[in-house]
Amino acid sequence: MGEMEELRKEADNLKDQITEARKVVQDTTLQEAVAGTTLVGRVQLKTRKTLRGHLAKIYAMHWGTDTNCSKLCVSASQDGKLIVWDTLTTNKVSAIPLKSSWVMTCAYAPSGNMVACGGLDNMCSIYNLKGKDGNVKVMRELAAHTGYLSCCRFLSDSEIITSSGDCTCVLWDIETGTEKTIFAGHLGDCMSLAVSPDFKMFISGACDFTAKLWDIREASCRQTFSGHESDINAIGFFPNGNAVITGSDDATCKLYDLRADQELITYQDSGIMCGVTSLAPSLSGRLLLAGYDDFNVNIWDMLKAERVGVLAGHDNRVSCIGVSSDGMACCTGSWDSFLKIWN
Amino acid sequence: MSSPDEDEVPAIQTGPKGLINDWRKFKCEDQDTPPSKKELLRQMSNPQSDDIPDRLNRKMSVQEYEMIAEEDEKCLRKNQQQCMKEMHKRLSFGPKFDSVVELDSAEAFLEVIEKAHRLTLVIILIYEDGVKGCEALNSCLDCLATEYTSIKFCHIQTAATGAGERFSDNVLPTILVYKAGKLLGNFLSMTQHLSEEFFATDIEAFLREYGLLLEKEFAACPDEEDGGVEVE
Numbered sequence: 227m228g229e230m231e232e233l234r235k236e237a238d239n240l241k242d243q244i245t246e247a248r249k250v251v252q253d254t255t256l257q258e259a260v261a262g263t264t265l266v267g268r269v270q271l272k273t274r275k276t277l278r279g280h281l282a283k284i285y286a287m288h289w290g291t292d293t294n295c296s297k298l299c300v301s302a303s304q305d306g307k308l309i310v311w312d313t314l315t316t317n318k319v320s321a322i323p324l325k326s327s328w329v330m331t332c333a334y335a336p337s338g339n340m341v342a343c344g345g346l347d348n349m350c351s352i353y354n355l356k357g358k359d360g361n362v363k364v365m366r367e368l369a370a371h372t373g374y375l376s377c378c379r380f381l382s383d384s385e386i387i388t389s390s391g392d393c394t395c396v397l398w399d400i401e402t403g404t405e406k407t408i409f410a411g412h413l414g415d416c417m418s419l420a421v422s423p424d425f426k427m428f429i430s431g432a433c434d435f436t437a438k439l440w441d442i443r444e445a446s447c448r449q450t451f452s453g454h455e456s457d458i459n460a461i462g463f464f465p466n467g468n469a470v471i472t473g474s475d476d477a478t479c480k481l482y483d484l485r486a487d488q489e490l491i492t493y494q495d496s497g498i499m500c501g502v503t504s505l506a507p508s509l510s511g512r513l514l515l516a517g518y519d520d521f522n523v524n525i526w527d528m529l530k531a532e533r534v535g536v537l538a539g540h541d542n543r544v545s546c547i548g549v550s551s552d553g554m555a556c557c558t559g560s561w562d563s564f565l566k567i568w569n
Numbered sequence: 570m571s572s573p574d575e576d577e578v579p580a581i582q583t584g585p586k587g588l589i590n591d592w593r594k595f596k597c598e599d600q601d602t603p604p605s606k607k608e609l610l611r612q613m614s615n616p617q618s619d620d621i622p623d624r625l626n627r628k629m630s631v632q633e634y635e636m637i638a639e640e641d642e643k644c645l646r647k648n649q650q651q652c653m654k655e656m657h658k659r660l661s662f663g664p665k666f667d668s669v670v671e672l673d674s675a676e677a678f679l680e681v682i683e684k685a686h687r688l689t690l691v692i693i694l695i696y697e698d699g700v701k702g703c704e705a706l707n708s709c710l711d712c713l714a715t716e717y718t719s720i721k722f723c724h725i726q727t728a729a730t731g732a733g734e735r736f737s738d739n740v741l742p743t744i745l746v747y748k749a750g751k752l753l754g755n756f757l758s759m760t761q762h763l764s765e766e767f768f769a770t771d772i773e774a775f776l777r778e779y780g781l782l783l784e785k786e787f788a789a790c791p792d793e794e795d796g797g798v799e800v801e
Binding site: 268271272281285306327328330348457497504517519520538544545546561563566 | 592628629634637646778780
């Protein structure tokens with residue numbers, strides 16, 4: 227029993243050291259730093275387009291990133307289809323029937339050549355949008371996870387990262403359909419992931435109430451962020467890559483600074499009592515759009531930590547959100563099968 | 570038996586956990602699911618349940634994963650349509666109104682906002698006789714009030730608000746939108762958003778653009794096998 231005691235003491239010691247180190251670099255608080263900044267005015271966004279075509283609840287959507295694809299997005303619905311939309315014309319570029327209707331996530335490759343999706347089938351299916359005869363076909367089915375696929379994000383046309391209900395994240399080689407790296411460490415289902423702007427790292431949020439920063443090439447966990455009092459459902463990088471934003475079942479969002487290795491601020495309001503399940507910062511990072519479990523979206527001033535607007539105010543329909551890569555618009559998916567483009 | 574609007578909206582509805590909940594609900598309603606499995610689904614839906622050993626932080630149980638593997642999706646389409654209808658019904662449940670209410674004081678104004686049912690949208694027009702656009706907007710609201718019966722339309726003259734200085738003629742008419750005591754929309758000088766001549770349908774379209782009016786349509790029922798989505 228002596229050894230266990232020793233190890234426990236060592237772990238506590240290390241935790242204390244980490245806390246001390248964090249205190250040392252904390253030279254100010256975010257609130258103090260922005261004391262002189264004026265609150266952003268009330269934000270009221272207008273629907274510019276309505277995308278009609280799905281037949282059931284939209285579970286996820288993702289914008290294209292390439293200069294050619296900044297106006298394109300892909301959506302996944304309970305109707306068992308992935309639809310790629312041209313948001314300017316509202317035309318459907320592709321409508322892809324899926325083997326499983328229980329699709330939790332979808333992703334658009336940066337090149338615009340592929341889309342991916344996954345869900346209760348525990349697999350990540352990759353579709354080639356630029357096939358020779360114009361038909362969109364399954365290119366690969368990445369199967370190895372022993373839990374549902376909660377999120378997937380492309381690094382390139384040959385690599386994709388997935389997060390799963392089996393508590394791990396995996397980096398895949400799409401060409402061979404095999405796992406390149408398994409990122410294990412979370413103690414609960416992994417719910418969401420986001421890739422850093424420089425593609426060298428990614429962050430994951432899980433049901434163990436923590437977020438982890440992983441180095442992709444070194445296959446290691448660099449930092450772990452705690453503070454949330456419940457599952458982290460949504461995660462994203464702050465646009466400059468130096469901070470991480472998380473959304474949790476504890477009804478708050480938090481901003482963590484990577485270099486200071488600590489929480490900067492919490493976005494909460496006593497009137498909000500349901501969990502956050504999706505989030506997207508604006509291009510500048512001044513605004514945060516957070517989607518909640520009651521199908522509402524609150525818009526936060528990220529610096530002043532105050533709510534400055536509600537998206538789709540009366541609707542209570544938003545099931546997922548995403549801000550386009552050029553920051554020009556945001557897209558919401560609803561439980562009533564429509565997607566809307568706002569700015 | 571509590572009335573529908575008293576019922577707590579099910580906790581987790583969006584994101585991957587929302588999907589897992591939808592799946593559990595679907596399997597529970599599916600008559601092909603054996604009762605023992607239904608019991609498991611109910612227990613897993615209840616986060617407080619202690620009946621499941623080794624649950625820890627896991628959101629889905631091994632038995633549930635096995636159920637997915639053996640599934641077929643025949644009943645899924647019908648179930649989806651049913652779910653959307655139910656959501657529509659739940660969100661339109663609440664008190665009904667039929668005309669624009671005149672508010673005569675700041676206290677009445679505050680009371681309307683604070684006392685309204687949490688699902689009721691409150692749209693208040695601030696106007697003044699003789700100011701351009703006010704009369705037209707008032708008639709538009711009279712029209713909309715008879716059509717959108719779950720929305721509480723009100724109007725108040727600036728003199729009655731007691732905050733006359735704040736509502737000078739050049740910001741009138743102003744429309745304020747509230748729900749559950751919170752300001753959702755604030756539109757000063759409404760006429761700048763509208764053309765010279767405007768009608769109730771223009772106000773309707775405007776409010777819909779800002780996500781403040783319920784879209785009445787929802788996706789058509791897919792009776793055909795593989796129907797629905799056409800690629801243009």
